[in-house]
Amino acid sequence: MTVAPASAETWREWLMSDRPQSRRQASLGRAYGAWRAFARNRLAMAGLGIVLALLLMALFADQLAPYSPTVGDLRTTRLLPPSAAHWFGTDDQGRDILSRIIYGSRITLFVVVLVAVLAAPIGLAVGTIAGYAGGLVDAALMRITDIFLAFPRLILALAFVAALGPGIENAVIAIAITSWPPYARIARAETLTIRQADYIAAVKLMGASPGRIVLRHIMPLCVSSVIVRVTLDMAGIILTAAGLGFLGLGAQPPSPEWGAMIANGRLYVLDQWWVAAAPGAAIFVVSLAFNLLGDGLRDALDPKGVK
């Protein structure tokens, strides 16, 4: 093993080396190359910055929020406009909107992460297995995918929530169930081109089992495009969650979910515009950030783009 170098300049050289000396150096070097391609994209960096800020906001909500997100004073602080004391104003229950948005970031992140963790692996597995196996397996799996794809996402989510009962967890499950088919399609399309490659024929010739070929040789090549697609879908996921919240089928009061907050502000949207505007802006900024991040990731990870 090599000794890790000390200064920044030698670190860079070590990472970019043409002849890595160890597995670790080779994979770190590759990651560094992708990072450099990503970092060149200013907008993507801005998106990453916002997403990181969201992450920190959720993590330190207790320290950051000036007031309680769920308890307000109905006598003194009801529907106050933005001011130094309440930056984004207060809502009809006298609760500070800034604090509610800060705590709401936890719910948004919870939804986004859980949907990604549930939907992406399902889509990836279904797509690669269908693409590699072909024939009857492919037909069966892809028809199931088609069925899920044929349902309008929000309507199916509505049906699920109606069956399972309202609540943020059920909303997440509903969104996850409706969002995996596109990932399966992408993974299948990629697998169809990869399975014909000689490097797959070579491992087949060595006697690798189909499971091993899919898991170790095909999936790693499909992961990057699925990650890009998931990131680009994040905005849609946040909007669907907010939509369910708006309809009263997602997060239940008094939890500070951004979509539910807009629904709440709808009653006062003409006179007390800030009640709906602040969570709306929050949804907009985070959705945009995920879109920018996804775009940057596509440029950095696309196997066809960068060598």
Added chain:
Amino acid sequence: MKAGLSIEGLRVVFDDFVAVDDVSIRVEPGQSFGIVGESGSGKSTLLRAVGGLAPKSAGVISLIGAPDLPEPGSRAFRRRVQMVFQDPYGSLHPRQTVDRILAEPLAIHGIGDADRRIQQALDEVGLGTGFRFRYPHQLSGGQRQRVAIARALILEPQILLLDEPTSALDASVQAEVLNLLEDMRRRHGLTFVMVSHDLAVVTYLCDQLMVMQRGRSVEKLSADDLAQSRVAEPYTQRLMTASIGFRRDRTETF
């Protein structure tokens, strides 16, 4: 220990297209057998069928030369029969380092001592330690083909299937790779079955050869026969003329 290869009445059909039709060859242990023909003559398909990569609709493929040789499709068969592909740019996984590519066959067959074996395989094909943790895109075509050869040889096979191993490389690198292959054959007592459209390459490397056209065997002859132009079939003659190269006065005969 050496093993040879026997193919009897092999037939490969894709949907309605007959790619290989009733071809029989016998490759003695340690021999080097060449298959030549134009594009689409079924020579690569024949090779892939031996490796189990193309569907066999009739015929018998078996190893010869020793008792108790494994059947095609079995694990033991795969360990004895390995293949080098035509395009070194397509035959190495783009996201795996040379190290991982070489470790994979050892992992599949549960062979220990991977570290030393990988090192030895790289040394044998003339790639030093500097190449071990590189990605394929950091290698030249010739270096990639050396990695592909190392991958095929790391399982210590007895038969090596070569699918136009040098046609994607430029002339100077071609000679290097051919010399390496010949060297490997002598050192490990390998049996070669090589497909090529290049008669010069086949005569350099092979003792026996078969000419194929449209999925059928046209003629079988030895390298000496070819060198002295003792060919019977007109198709082989045309192929020979073509391999000599373009000549203005010959174009009339085509």
